[in-house]
Amino acid sequence: MTFLITAGPTREPIDPVRYLSNHSSGKMGYAIAAAAAKKGHRVILISGPTILNVPSGCDLIPVETAADMSQAVGNWISRVDVAIMAAAVADFRPVEYQTQKIKKTTETDMMTLELIKNPDILAEARSIHGYGGLLVGFAAETENVLHNAREKLNRKKCDLILANDVSQPNEGFNSDQNTITAVYPDKEVELGSHSKTHLGALILELCEDFVRR
Ligand code: CTP
Numbered sequence: 001m002t003f004l005i006t007a008g009p010t011r012e013p014i015d016p017v018r019y020l021s022n023h024s025s026g027k028m029g030y031a032i033a034a035a036a037a038k039k040g041h042r043v044i045l046i047s048g049p050t051i052l053n054v055p056s057g058c059d060l061i062p063v064e065t066a067a068d069m070s071q072a073v074g075n076w077i078s079r080v081d082v083a084i085m086a087a088a089v090a091d092f093r094p095v096e097y098q099t100q101k102i103k104k105t106t107e108t109d110m111m112t113l114e115l116i117k118n119p120d121i122l123a124e125a126r127s128i129h130g131y132g133g134l135l136v137g138f139a140a141e142t143e144n145v146l147h148n149a150r151e152k153l154n155r156k157k158c159d160l161i162l163a164n165d166v167s168q169p170n171e172g173f174n175s176d177q178n179t180i181t182a183v184y185p186d187k188e189v190e191l192g193s194h195s196k197t198h199l200g201a202l203i204l205e206l207c208e209d210f211v212r213r
Contacts, residue, residue, distance in 0.1 A: 001211065003036045004080040005029050006073065006087035006121065008048035010066045014113065015098040022088050023173040026050035028138070029086030031200025033058045039204065044080065046072045048087060066090055066118035073121050077129050082207050084136040085122040088173070093118055126157040134210055136160045136203075139183075142167040149183045159210060160184055162191075162203060182206055 007029025011019040030052050033045045037057030045058045046069055054060045061076075063069045066089045077083055092115035102111075125131040137158045139149035142165070149163035161183040166173055179193040180203075191202050 001081040001208075002042040002044070002079060003033070003207075004044045004046065004073065004076050004083045005033045005036070006046045006069060006085045006089075007033065008050040008052075009088050010048045010069055010090045010118075011064050012066065012090045012093035012118070013064075013097055014094050015100065015102045017101055020090055020093065020115075022090060024048070024050075024088035025173070025175075026052050027176065027196045028178060028199070029084070030055055031196045032084055032086060032203050033200075034197075035200040035204040036207075039208075044076050046076070046087075066093065066121065070119045070121050070124065073125070074129060077125055077131050080133060081211065082134045082136070083125055083131060084203070084207070085125075086138055087121070088140070089118060089121055091118060092116060120156070122158070123156040134159050134207060136162065136207065139163045140166045140173070146181065146183060146188060149181070153183055153185065160206065 008026030009021045009024040011021045013019045026047060033043045034055035037043045037055055043058040046061045048063060061072050063072050095114040095116045122137045125135050135158045137156055139152045139161050141148045145163050145165050149161045153161040163181045163183050164178055176195055178196055178199055180191040180199055182189040182191055
């Protein structure tokens with residue numbers, strides 16, 4: 001099968017020296033990509049900036065902003081069987097990019113940055129691209145984890161949402177460990193707490209089982 005996997009953070013530039021981003025390391029998406037390539041699947045890995053090595057056998061498409069990621073996904077999604085959106089896409093970007101470095105002034109200590117919503121790349125898969133393959137999203141939550149995950153499953157028309165509680169110390173963002181519950185339209189399956197490498201293999205198996213059904 002062919003897998004499309006988004007991973008890592010996006011960076012939304014403010015001026016030539018600054019950007020908005022988040023703590024995503026990319027480890028979860030890269031672990032799924034590595035597991036899929038190891039099983040002989042073709043993997044298109046669309047990734048924001050990370051320090052990780054590209055897993056062997058994966059085709060990397062490096063991107064920087066949410067807009068770049070959205071465009072790359074749009075270019076590829078009609079050619080894949082499974083799309084897994086593991087990227088921590090910045091929800092907002094500055095309305096205007098300042099071409100020169102923003103300087104402090106002596107008149108005020110305050111600064112306001114106007115932001116505009118980024119495209120929801122996961123939701124666009126069905127709504128804009130009419131994607132008909134297996135669609136898997138993540139839900140990073142700090143409260144009401146399963147309720148919020150199920151709301152995302154329905155709103156973004158996913159087949160499966162992998163929910164994780166990012167309020168737990170040493171878990172989720174930028175750690176090697178994660179605790180995941182797989183939320184399907186009709187059931188929930190606890191994958192438990194594992195290394196992201198192991199979870200990558202478990203998630204890959206869930207996707208293979210889903211497609212074989
Ligand atoms: N996602 C996306 N594009 C966005 C925002 C999110 O593709 N602009 C995807 C993520 O890759 C993930 C899922 O949507 O698979 C949920 O991301 P999450 O950050 O948990 O939720 P949001 O949709 O951003 O909602 P909120 O921040 O309100 O929880």
